[in-house]
Amino acid sequence: MDKQSAQERAHALHELLNTYNYEYYILDQPSVSDAEYDRLIQELSKLEEEYPELKTPDSPTQRVGGGVLESFQKVEHRTPMLSLGNAFNDQDLRDFDRRVRQAVGGDVQYVVELKIDGLAVSLRYENGLFIQGATRGDGTTGEDITENLKTVRSIPLRLKTDVSLEARGEVFMPKASFERLNELRLQLEEEPFANPRNAAAGSIRQLDPKIAAKRNLDIFVYSIADLGGTGIDRHSEALDFLEKEGFKTNKERRKCESIDEVITLIENLQEKRASLPYDIDGIVIKVDSLAQQDELGFTAKSPRWAVAYKFPAEEVTT
Numbered sequence: 001m002d003k004q005s006a007q008e009r010a011h012a013l014h015e016l017l018n019t020y021n022y023e024y025y026i027l028d029q030p031s032v033s034d035a036e037y038d039r040l041i042q043e044l045s046k047l048e049e050e051y052p053e054l055k056t057p058d059s060p061t062q063r064v065g066g067g068v069l070e071s072f073q074k075v076e077h078r079t080p081m082l083s084l085g086n087a088f089n090d091q092d093l094r095d096f097d098r099r100v101r102q103a104v105g106g107d108v109q110y111v112v113e114l115k116i117d118g119l120a121v122s123l124r125y126e127n128g129l130f131i132q133g134a135t136r137g138d139g140t141t142g143e144d145i146t147e148n149l150k151t152v153r154s155i156p157l158r159l160k161t162d163v164s165l166e167a168r169g170e171v172f173m174p175k176a177s178f179e180r181l182n183e184l185r186l187q188l189e190e191e192p193f194a195n196p197r198n199a200a201a202g203s204i205r206q207l208d209p210k211i212a213a214k215r216n217l218d219i220f221v222y223s224i225a226d227l228g229g230t231g232i233d234r235h236s237e238a239l240d241f242l243e244k245e246g247f248k249t250n251k252e253r254r255k256c257e258s259i260d261e262v263i264t265l266i267e268n269l270q271e272k273r274a275s276l277p278y279d280i281d282g283i284v285i286k287v288d289s290l291a292q293q294d295e296l297g298f299t300a301k302s303p304r305w306a307v308a309y310k311f312p313a314e315e316v317t318t
């Protein structure tokens with residue numbers, strides 16, 4: 001095949017494979033078989049071997065990239081990755097709501113989301129291309145785990161538009177993957193992981209991306225660190241924007257007009273907890289208006305415009 005046709009075919013395969021990846025890992029609605037996907041990946045790999053300049057960083061063949069790292073580089077977060085203040089009962093939630101209303105005056109809408117029990121990461125994109133991913137670390141300095149995050153199939157290597165942004169999300173291991181991994185570890189007489197969160201943390205911090213790639217990690221993206229210029233003025237709009245750009249967001253989010261509505265919704269979500277295919281350790285409640293979030297600001301370590309309602313710890317199943 002001559003160079004021109006190889007370039008055209010490689011570009012077509014990029015589009016096709018990225019679409020199939022999006023359908024399978026983000027929409028959970030694959031339109032082709034795994035065999036067909038693998039056949040196309042093989043075809044693209046051959047073209048990239050023949051014409052190395054076709055091997056672009058966002059090529060689907062580049063998910064399990066680099067070699068084994070000696071250690072992780074440090075990354076300074078441009079905006080700190082803060083922790084959330086906790087609420088343990090309805091009274092705590094009402095106190096939070098009162099503080100919010102006293103500070104902003106007038107109506108407040110909340111967005112209620114599941115608190116995913118994984119580990120927080122930041123994903124940086126320049127002109128639509130995934131360029132760096134990092135752990136939360138101490139909130140100011142994290143570790144560069146870009147190569148491992150590229151192996152998480154639900155993290156897009158290129159967004160739908162050439163936007164530059166930093167997104168935040170929670171990497172987690174689905175319960176079924178956790179069970180399978182522990183069965184394998186027991187067969188190999190290795191120490192099983194205590195819970196999916198530890199398994200995800202241990203997997204995403206592997207120095208060898210080939211190991212991370214086998215751990216079936218997943219992600220829910222839940223905020224944009226800097227909304228400069230997007231014209232978005234509500235958190236709920238930011239989530240819709242992230243979804244449109246090709247990120248995986250969690251569907252169980254709801255807008256509430258009052259803390260009473262929040263409390264009722266939390267009761268319903270608590271009943272759903274055991275049936276979810278991933279672990280959650282609570283519910284996140286955020287003021288929806290970004291202008292009101294700015295008015296409320298932050299304490300030394302947490303936003304005043306959000307709170308995490310923590311579920312009582314689940315009885316340990318030995």
Ligand SMILES: NC(=O)c1cc2c(N)ncc(C(N)=O)c2s1
Nearest residue numbers: 082083084113114115116222284
């Ligand atoms: N530490 C944090 O700010 C957050 C932590 C988490 C988490 N573990 N899961 C979901 C959300 C969310 N939907 O906002 C947040 S926000």
